[in-house]
Amino acid sequence: ASVFVTIQPDGEIKSDTVGKPAYDVEIKxxxxxEVMFKSPGVFREYYKNPEATAKTKTEDGWCHTGDAGFFDSDGHLKIIDRAQDVAKLNDGTMFAPKYIENKLKFFSDIFEAVTFGAERDYVTAFVNIDLEAVGNWAERNAVGYASYQELASLPQVYDFIEGHxxxxxxxxxxDPNLSGSQIKRFLVLxxxxxxDDGELTRTQKVRRSHIAEKYAPLIExxxxxxxxxxxxxxxTFEDGRKGSISADLTIRDVEVAAANAARAAE
Known part of the structure; x- marks a missing residue:
């Protein structure tokens, strides 16, 4: 019995997957x-805790992982998000917000991103620029700005965020499973x-429900x-005082990759 669920076979290593099912392991x-697995190496039960066992294992031996994923065309398993965070668009397309947001945050210009799409027709995004990275760009290109708000609103900034x-x-x-969840519209916050404003946890995780409520007019x-x-x-200012800021935010459309491919084929 193996204690491993998946392995990366020799000569078939893929950096964006966790590999293929290990020997004697079934995955569905x-x-x-949600990714679930069964194997001879699975634990039998939690000691004197049948409730915890029932939450983790089904009666026929399948284990819950809590992770969402899918198999690619080569039979490799790709983990995309926590299962509880995965939703669907109105057409049934899988929507994995953290997966998309992490791809956006790979770019040094983007400090944070929040995507929306659950029970919607398409995916949209809020983007937070990274003040240091974008500020350095502005300095190198002699672009003047007086505040974070002004820098975030510059058309040039929107241009390279759109490129990302x-x-x-x-x-x-x-990814055939995710191609329908491309971002179609965005704004830079x-x-x-x-x-301090309740938008992130103290460990810098996005508080989605609070953001959705606070910025409902922007989402709509x-x-x-x-x-x-x-x-x-x-x-909330650094000294704890409360205040408010007003802004007129630009919203941009983004042509999705599928549309580009279709146009190129014509």
Whole structure:
């Protein structure tokens, strides 16, 4: 019996997967996208804790991993998100927000990203620029700005953020299970998401429900076809004082990779 669930076979290593099922291990994908496995190496039960055992294992021996994923065309398992965070678009397309957000945050210009799409027709995104990285770009290119808000609103900044999103869309197009979850519209937030404002946890994790409530007008603007939206936001200053900032945010459309491919084929 193996204690491993998956392995990367010699000569078949893929950096974006966890490999293929190990010897004598069965893996299946549940209806909600969760990865489940069964093998002779699975533990029998939690000691004197049948409730915990029932939550972790089914009666016929399948173990819950809590992770969502799928098999690629080579039979490799790709983990994309926690199962509880995976949702679907209105057309049934899998939507894995953290997976998309992590791809965006790979770019040094992007400090944070929040994507939306659950029970929607398409995916949209909020983007937080990285002040240091984008500020360095502005200095090198003699681009003047007086504040984070002004820097984030510059058309040139929108241009290269759009370029990053196009690259992410191209990557998503390569995954048949995720190609329908490409980002179609985005905006660059006028302030950094902050734990003091309740937008992040103290460990810098996105608080999705709070952001969805606080920035509901922006989300609705992303899905209503508007090209800009005004908002006033309460902020917490370093000394603990409360204040507010107002901004008129630009919303941009992004052509998805599938549309580009279709046009090239014509």
């Amino acid at each position: 994908i549940a209806e909600n996208g 999103i196009r690259q992410v869309n191209k990557d998503l197009m390569g 006028h302030k950094q998401l902050d734990a 603007a992303l899905y209503s076809g508007k090209d800009e939206c005004s908002i006033e936001t309460e902020v």
